[in-house]
Structures are given as structure tokens and as C-alpha cells.
Amino acid sequence: MMSNINQIKAFLEEYTDFFEEMVEAEKLKLNILLSNDLKAIEENILTQQVNAKRIENMENRRISLFSHLGYHQTSLKDVIQLLGEDAYELSNYYSRLDKAISLIKHFNKKSLELIRFNLSFSESLTNNYDMKGVR
Amino acid sequence: MRSTFLGLETARKGLVANQKGLDVTGQNITNVNTAGYTRQRIDTISVSSITNSNIKPLGTSAVGQGVLVTGVSQIRDKQLDIRFRSEMSETAYYDKTLSILDGVETILNEIGNGIQPVLSGFISSLQDLSLYPDQVTNANIVLSNAKSVTQLLRHYSSQLDQLKTQYNTDLMIDVDNTNTLIKKITELNTAIKNELGQSTSKHDTSNVNELLDIRNTLLDQLSQYGNISTQENPDGSIDVSFNEHVIISNKFSEQINLLTQTDGTNRLVWQSTGDSVILGSGTLKASLEFINSDGGSINGIPYYQKQLDLLANRFAEILNTSFIEKDGTAKTLIQIDDKSPAHSITINQTWLTKASYLIDNLDVNGSLDNTPILSIIAKLEGKNTLGTFVGSLSDFVTSYVTTLGQDMSYFESRYEVSLSITEDIQNRRDSVSSVSLDEEGANLMLYDKAYKAVSRLMTAMDEFLDILINKTGLIGR
Numbered sequence: 169m170m171s172n173i174n175q176i177k178a179f180l181e182e183y184t185d186f187f188e189e190m191v192e193a194e195k196l197k198l199n200i201l202l203s204n205d206l207k208a209i210e211e212n213i214l215t216q217q218v219n220a221k222r223i224e225n226m227e228n229r230r231i232s233l234f235s236h237l238g239y240h241q242t243s244l245k246d247v248i249q250l251l252g253e254d255a256y257e258l259s260n261y262y263s264r265l266d267k268a269i270s271l272i273k274h275f276n277k278k279s280l281e282l283i284r285f286n287l288s289f290s291e292s293l294t295n296n297y298d299m300k301g302v303r
Numbered sequence: 304m305r306s307t308f309l310g311l312e313t314a315r316k317g318l319v320a321n322q323k324g325l326d327v328t329g330q331n332i333t334n335v336n337t338a339g340y341t342r343q344r345i346d347t348i349s350v351s352s353i354t355n356s357n358i359k360p361l362g363t364s365a366v367g368q369g370v371l372v373t374g375v376s377q378i379r380d381k382q383l384d385i386r387f388r389s390e391m392s393e394t395a396y397y398d399k400t401l402s403i404l405d406g407v408e409t410i411l412n413e414i415g416n417g418i419q420p421v422l423s424g425f426i427s428s429l430q431d432l433s434l435y436p437d438q439v440t441n442a443n444i445v446l447s448n449a450k451s452v453t454q455l456l457r458h459y460s461s462q463l464d465q466l467k468t469q470y471n472t473d474l475m476i477d478v479d480n481t482n483t484l485i486k487k488i489t490e491l492n493t494a495i496k497n498e499l500g501q502s503t504s505k506h507d508t509s510n511v512n513e514l515l516d517i518r519n520t521l522l523d524q525l526s527q528y529g530n531i532s533t534q535e536n537p538d539g540s541i542d543v544s545f546n547e548h549v550i551i552s553n554k555f556s557e558q559i560n561l562l563t564q565t566d567g568t569n570r571l572v573w574q575s576t577g578d579s580v581i582l583g584s585g586t587l588k589a590s591l592e593f594i595n596s597d598g599g600s601i602n603g604i605p606y607y608q609k610q611l612d613l614l615a616n617r618f619a620e621i622l623n624t625s626f627i628e629k630d631g632t633a634k635t636l637i638q639i640d641d642k643s644p645a646h647s648i649t650i651n652q653t654w655l656t657k658a659s660y661l662i663d664n665l666d667v668n669g670s671l672d673n674t675p676i677l678s679i680i681a682k683l684e685g686k687n688t689l690g691t692f693v694g695s696l697s698d699f700v701t702s703y704v705t706t707l708g709q710d711m712s713y714f715e716s717r718y719e720v721s722l723s724i725t726e727d728i729q730n731r732r733d734s735v736s737s738v739s740l741d742e743e744g745a746n747l748m749l750y751d752k753a754y755k756a757v758s759r760l761m762t763a764m765d766e767f768l769d770i771l772i773n774k775t776g777l778i779g780r
Contacts, residue, residue: 191716198720202727256693260702267713278720285386289731292382 172237173251179233180261186226187268193219194275201282307771309368310764316369317757320347323372324750328743335738339520341377342738343512348373374507377515383732384519385533388526390725392584395527397718399589403470404711407607410462411704414611417459418700421451422683429680432662436671442658446650449622453637453648456615460608460645467594467604474569474590478561481528481587484521485543489556491518492540499539511539529585546583548573559587568595602710608645610703613689614696615645621682625675626661634660 197216200208234240239247244265248258306312327345334340350368425448432441491514498511508515522543525531531550534542543551550557558574569591571580582588596603619637626634636654640647654660662671684695692699 195716195720199723202723256691259691260705263706264709267709271713271716274717275720278724282724285382289382292380 175233175237176247176251177258177261179230180258180265183226183230184261184264184268186222187265187272190219190223191268191271191275194272194279198275198279198282201279201286307768310767311761313367313369314757314761314764316350316371317760318754320345320370320372321750321754321757323375324746325754327375328746328750331738332740332743332747335740335743339516339523340738341379341512341516341519341736342743343375343377343509346373346376346507347371375509375512377508377512378736379519380732380735381535383728383735384522387725387728387732388523388531388533390721390728391523391526392528392530394718394721394725395586396584396589397714397721399586400593400714401711401718403466403589403593403604404707404714406466406469407463407604408707408711410459410466411607411707413462414455414459414700414704417455418452418614419697421448421455422697422700424448425452426680426683429676433673433676433680436662436673436676439659442661445661446654446658449636450650450655452618453650456611456618456645456648460611460615460643463604463608463611464646467608470590470594470604471563471569474587474594475561477528477586477590478559478571481525482558484525484528485550485556485558488518488521488525488541488543489551489554491521492551493554495539508539527585528587529580529582546581548580602706607703607707610690610699611645612643613692614699614703615639615648616641617687617689617696617699619644619648621679621687625679625682627675636661 193215197212200212230244234242234247239250242250244262248255248262251258323345327343331342347370350371352367425445428441428444428448432438432445435441495511495514495518498514499508501510518541522531522533522541525543529545532544532547534544536542540553541551542549542553545557548557549555559580560572560574562570562572564570571587571591572578573580580587582591592601593603595605597605597609616639619639622636624633626636628634634654635651638647638649638651662673662676684697686693687696687699689699692702694702
């Protein structure tokens with residue numbers, strides 16, 4: 169049976185890889201939105217719903233594992249600090265994870281901005297130019 | 304009552320309007336490849352038959368008096384300009400960041416490929432020496448490898464210093480460019496304001512369209528240095544803010560000063576207030592962050608220098624604490640300046656002149672004592688604490704290079720996305736403001752046809768007048 173630290177390491181490897189995969193998914197979503205390809209956008213909405221479910225499941229697994237190992241309601245950062253001399257190796261995962269989540273948030277924010285702008289731009293296209301030729 | 308010559312006047316106005324239309328189409332077509340040019344169009348209105356709007360025309364007799372050209376305007380979308388400049392600023396930030404990290408990567412790849420083999424070679428020569436401590440050849444090889452380690456550390460430290468100096472110079476140039484752009488935009492503001500002040504119609508920008516193009520191009524350029532916002536004034540001038548600090552307003556134009564502080568870091572301050580320039584994005588922010596930051600949220604050039612210093616310090620510490628003199632004091636094998644360890648690390652002169660200085664002590668059996676050598680190997684390959692890192696020196700070098708790889712991948716992802724969005728907005732801006740030869744070709748035919756039709760109208764009016772003046776009521780004369 170794996171030791172606590174090995175269980176955490178194995179899970180963090182999987183957890184980090186998963187979120188790095190989600191970064192690519194978010195980047196793809198943004199590129200699809202930029203392409204204005206309606207069919208691709210519709211298909212991506214379905215993929216997004218699947219991904220949201222996968223994130224939820226992964227998070228439930230993390231909570232369950234941490235509870236099982238006695239780290240209930242302890243943040244990942246704090247768990248890493250508690251693990252003493254293995255902290256450095258684990259902090260690498262934390263650093264990768266932190267970057268992946270930051271990118272996901274960033275791309276998501278950009279997607280939202282793009283959608284809002286597209287809607288407002290489409291609305292303005294329905295208005296006529298003013299006297300100065302400016303919408 | 305209608306004027307007898309009204310028809311001629313209507314036709315004349317039509318000729319003037321269509322001629323102006325042709326002129327503007329010509330201006331658009333000839334500027335199809337001019338950078339920053341915004342396509343123009345004529346603004347026309349139908350001239351009413353009455354001058355007093357309170358009086359309504361009676362019956363069907365009141366016909367308009369032709370067309371009036373009210374001005375030549377530019378076709379631009381302000382929303383797109385704002386979005387473009389905002390994204391441009393972010394793209395420029397990531398672009399500069401990647402450029403700096405690229406420079407660091409070139410040095411670090413060398414470090415990864417350079418220091419690790421040299422460290423391994425040093426450990427391997429120590430192992431040989433531990434087996435045969437009495438062989439001077441082995442001691443010479445250890446000294447030679449130790450020299451290589453110190454030389455490389457000094458070399459990489461100096462390369463990082465040069466990189467920092469290079470980006471310091473770039474920052475100075477960027478600050479100069481920013482200040483020049485601010486001045487030019489202020490001058491253009493004054494010129495536009497003066498020209499518009501002389502215009503008969505406040506809607507007519509025809510006499511400043513070219514100035515507006517230059518100002519818009521300069522604003523696009525300024526947005527690369529920092530996140531700007533603009534506010535248009537009724538007199539045609541614009542107020543510009545850099546992250547909410549007003550840099551251009553009326554005749555006021557702000558300037559940025561670059562200060563080098565005692566700790567070697569740089570600071571940008573507003574000339575008017577002396578306060579720090581705080582930017583949300585742009586190349587100035589990227590340069591400042593990566594020249595100044597030694598860790599935390601941003602791993603700038605000083606961070607990588609600091610890591611190299613940690614490595615140099617630990618290497619010196621291991622060697623300087625392992626060999627004990629006959630009087631019980633530790634032998635100093637490596638000399639190092641605590642202020643700049645990697646930059647100053649050298650082999651101690653005594654060791655440099657005598658390779659066997661390492662192992663001139665005897666053990667209890669009367670043989671040369673190899674215990675310190677084994678201790679050094681164990682320390683180099685064992686767990687060392689360097690900042691937050693725990694592990695062998697070789698792993699430290701790997702982790703050092705990996706950190707940069709992660710940072711580059713992170714900023715590359717952001718840059719790619721930001722660039723795609725900027726290009727998307729640029730394409731939309733072009734679709735609104737750039738000259739379309741197809742559209743201008745259609746306009747050309749339209750104005751040409753209209754001009755010919757109006758000239759035919761004038762001929763017809765002339766014939767009517769000829770009939771009226773020369774041929775009407777002649778019978779019975």
C-alpha cells in the first residue's frame with residue numbers, strides 16, 4: 169500500500185496534468201469563439217459542459233483523498249508545507265497547478281470579454297452612422 | 304414662388320457634390336496602401352425649399368433646392384479603437400516579457416548544458432582522488448574541474464548582468480519613445496483644435512482628417528508602452544490617461560523619468576508629481592518587472608542571478624568547510640564575495656599554486672586522509688537547501704532551468720491568445736476603416752453616373768430657359 173506522501177504525489181501528478189489539459193481546452197474555446205464558426209461554437213459548448221463535470225469530479229476526488237489522509241479542509245498549499253522535506257517536490261506541482269489555474273481563469277475572462285464585445289458590436293452595427301461617419 | 308433659375312442652381316449643387324464624391328473616392332483609392340489611413344466619405348444633406356423650419360411647405364409646389372456637402376468625414380469605430388488599444392497593450396507586455404525570458408533562456412540553456420557536466424566531472428574526479436589520494440595527477444584534475452565550475456559560474460553571472468544592462472538600455476529607449484509620443488500627440492491636439500476652430504461647421508472634420516489619422520496612429524503606438532484611455536473633447540482635442548493618470552490634457556503633457564535606485568533597481572516616476580508610474584500592461588511594465596523582480600509573482604533577471612548566487616555560495620561553502628588544517632581551522636579553497644557570489648567566485652591562490660593542498664593531511668594509519676573528499680561528494684550529491692529548494696546541486700540546476708521553462712510556457716500561452724484577439728480586432732477595424740477597392744470602385748461608378756446625369760439635368764434646364772427666354776410668346780410679334 170502506498171504511503172500518504174506517495175498517494176498525494178500520485179494524485180497531484182494526475183490533478184496537475186488534468187488542469188494543464190483544461191488550459192488547452194480553454195485556449196481552444198477562445199480560438200473557436202474568435203473563428204465565429206457557429207457549428208464549432210455549439211460543439212464546444214457541449215465539450216465545456218463535459219469539462220465542467222470532469223473538474224467537479226476531480227475536485228471531489230481531491231477532497232475525498234485529503235479527508236482520508238487527515239487533511240480535511242486544509243488547502244493544498246498548507247498540505248505541502250505540512251509535508252516537510254518533500255515540500256519542494258510537491259511545491260513544483262503546486263507551481264504548475266497555480267499557473268494552469270491562472271491561465272484557465274485568464275482565458276475564461278478573455279472569452280467572456282470577447283462574447284460581451286461581440287454582442288455590443290453586433291448591436292452597434294444595427295445603428296446607422298452618425299453625421300461624422302462614426303458609429 | 305420658385306426662382307426662374309432654381310433648376311440651374313440645383314444642378315450646379317449636384318455637380319459640386321458628385322465632383323466632391325469623386326475627389327474623396329480618388330483620395331481613398333490612392334491611399335489604399337497608406338499606413339494608418341482611415342477611409343473617408345462625403346456627408347451630404349438635401350437642401351430644403353424653405354429657410355424657416357416653422358413654415359410648412361404648401362401643396363406640392365415646394366421642391367428642395369438640391370444637395371449640400373456638409374463635410375468629409377472618416378469612417379471609424381471608437382469601440383474598436385478602445386478594444387484594440389487595450390489588447391495591444393497586453394500583447395506588447397507579453398511580447399516584451401517573452402523577449403526578456405528568451406534572452407534568459409539562451410543563457411540558462413547554456414548553464415544547464417554547461418554546469419551539469421562540469422559538476423559531474425568535478426564529482427567524478429573527486430571519486431578518483433578518494434581512491435588514490437596520493438596521486439598528484441588526480442589532485443590536478445580535481446583542481447582543473449573546480450576551476451571550470453568557478454569560471455562557468457562567473458561567466459553566466461556576467462552574461463546575466465549584460466542581459467540586464469541590455470534591457471535597461473531598452474527601457475531607457477522605451478521611456479524616450481513614450482515621452483516623444485506624448486509630446487507629438489499634444490502638438491497634434493493643438494493643431495487639430497486650431498484647425499477645427501476655423502471650420503464653419505463643427506461636424507466637418509475634412510480639414511483635419513489627415514491629422515486625426517496621424518494622432519490615431521500615434522495613440523496606437525503609445526498603447527504598446529502602457530494601457531491608455533482616451534476622452535474626446537468638443538474642440539477636437541483628446542485627453543489621454545496612462546492607467547488613469549492623465550498624461551495629455553489640453554496643453555498639458557506629462558513626461559516619464561527613469562530613476563536608478565541605490566539597490567540597482569529601476570523606477571519610473573511622473574515628472575509632474577514625482578510619484579511612481581504604475582502600469583497595468585505594456586512594454587514599460589514588462590521591462591520594469593523583469594529587470595527588478597528577484598522572485599515572488601515574477602521571476603525576473605535578478606531572480607535567476609540570485610539562484611546562480613545560491614549555487615555559487617553552496618559550492619564554496621561545501622568546499623570551504625570540508626578540509627581541516629593541522630591547526631584545526633578549515634581550509635579556504637574557494638574565495639567568494641558575499642555581495643555577488645557567482646560573479647566573484649574564484650579558486651584560492653594557495654590551492655591554485657599547489658593542487659595537492661587539498662590532501663596534505665595524514666589519517667591515523669599514516670596514509671593521506673580521503674575522508675574530506677568523500678564528505679564533499681556526499682554533500683554535493685546529497686540534500687542541500689538552497690532557498691526553497693532541497694536536493695543535490697545537479698538537481699538544483701535542473702530545477703533552475705525548469706522554472707524558466709514553466710514561466711516561458713505560461714507567458715507564451717497568454718501571448719498567443721492576446722495576439723489572436725488583437726489580430727481579430729485589427730481585422731474588424733480594417734473592415735470598417737480601411738479602403739476597400741471593390742467598394743471604392745462601386746462609388747467611382749456611382750459618382751460618375753450621377754455626375755453625368757446631373758450634367759444632363761443642367762443641359763435640360765438650359766434648354767428650358769432657352770425656350771422660356773427666346774421662344775416663348777414669339778407668335779404675333
